[in-house]
Amino acid sequence: MEVAIARSFIKDLKTAPKQIQLAADKAIKKLIEASSLQACGLDYTKMEGQKKGENYYRIRVGDWRMGIEYVHPKVIVIRILARGTIYKHFPPGK
Numbered sequence: 766m767e768v769a770i771a772r773s774f775i776k777d778l779k780t781a782p783k784q785i786q787l788a789a790d791k792a793i794k795k796l797i798e799a800s801s802l803q804a805c806g807l808d809y810t811k812m813e814g815q816k817k818g819e820n821y822y823r824i825r826v827g828d829w830r831m832g833i834e835y836v837h838p839k840v841i842v843i844r845i846l847a848r849g850t851i852y853k854h855f856p857p858g859k
C-alpha cells in the first residue's frame with residue numbers, strides 16, 4: 766500500500782519511548798508491504814463516532830495507538846499517542 770506520514774505523527778513520535786518508536790516503524794513497514802489493511806496482520810479497529818464516509822482507524826502499538834485514515838490503496842498515518850490520550854485527539858475535528 767501507499768503510506769503517507771503526517772507532520773503531526775512525526776512530532777508525536779519524537780515524544781514516544783524508544784521501544785514504541787521501533788514498534789511504530791515495524792508497523793509502518795508492514796503497512797507498506799501489505800496489499801490492504803486487512804492483510805497487514807496488525808491489530809486495528811475502526812474508530813467510533815465517525816461521520817458517513819470517514820475511514821479512521823487505530824492500530825495498537827504496545828500501550829500506544831497509531832491513528833490512521835484508510836482510503837484504499839492509501840494509508841495516511843496521522844497521530845501516535847498513549848492509549849488514554851489518542852481518543853481525545855483523534856479522529857481530527859473531534
